[in-house]
Amino acid sequence: MEVSMTVNGRAVSADVEPRTLLVHFLRENLRLTGTHVGCETGYCGACTVHVDGKAVKSCTMLAVQAEGADVKTIESLASNGNLHPVQEGFWERHGLQCGFCTPGMIMASVALLDENNNPSEDEIRHGIEGNLCRCTGYHNIVRAVEYAGAKMRGEEPPPPDWEGGE
């Protein structure tokens, strides 16, 4: 069936089977492979994208459910070669190792900071509860989100752990 939506500001439409998952529509029809597929059961969050401004797991949503929606993927964040503050935070604070969880982790963190740009460590951990990382142990991810929050508030980010931060 025919489905139309806006993805990263661009109007797209395609003829898909009803069972096409949003994540496959993004990766295979639109070739936006920044969104990853991890567990495919709704648990790992690697497939997190924004639908109408809310973080959702695109492996647990049909493309046809996104009819008419405004979808944003990791590819929408950087502009003119400038990283989004959350991307910069992950870079600056080593918020990743293998990077598999990172696109989902970043999209979940962006949604969190869009609602509250000054979250406590507890709020950050709660906000990314739906995203699993098998490498980092989350510590540096939390630091990355704190870095991004500071940037988004126009403040100087706290120094990195290895320079006497927390």
Added chain:
Amino acid sequence: MYPRKFDYVAPSSLDEAFEALGDDSKVMAGGMSLIPLMKLRLFSPALVVDIARIPGLDTLDDKGDHITIGALVRHAETAASDLIRSNAAALSTAAALTGDVQVRNRGTTCGTMAHADAVADQPAGALACGAVMIAQSASGTREIPASEFFVDSLTSALNPDEILTSIRIPKSGDGEGSAYDKLGRRGGRSDYAVAGAAAWVKRSNGSITEARVAVTGIGTKPTLAEGVAEALIGTDGSASAVEAAAERALEGVTVLEDLYGSEEYKSHLAKVYAKRAINQALASI
């Protein structure tokens, strides 16, 4: 991981939805349980009827002496609502503790009721708060008390041609309070309930006059622990009275062990969480 092939319709009115629903169809709201089950091919309906485009189902309304939660109100909205928090704290907390941010952004409060998972959170809140389920079909409307709604694991009292269009929750009055607490599968309060309990209590002149306590996670369905309520009523709600009442949390429940706990462990937890929920409900009055 794809579901089997199915047809999909997204009707724009309840009447159209009733017409589409048939023997081999499934209603879809948020899809947070239906899609995983279809991917695992535990459910393979020929037709999915997506109710998300039906106008008027997405509101949470103050109706004077009660509140209604429409079929498309997401867990996140139930959790964020001041109206729910101040009148049905048990349901509010249960919604806030359902899954994770992404799950709460799509899954619906009515959907988790209809799904009737034995380890779900909000059904316990609905039982304790005395909710009534409003089921509509082409042949009319049925009002089903929460206490008769959860029939068995993944089985509610809904007929296949019915849509749970809303849930009605009485507003809380003087001296009433409720609470929900659980142990989650991932530790703390994260993920499905290994064991959880919701409690609603009414106190006047220093003694408990009414109570409803529900347990979840431990058996075949979220269940009202009637023995606990019976034991609480007439007491002053002291720590020892609550402790003694919570001892009856397993009456009428078939405790089942699962990957997350033995029968013995779950039995123990049910009492612990019944006690915690009652104490929190009393403290909130």
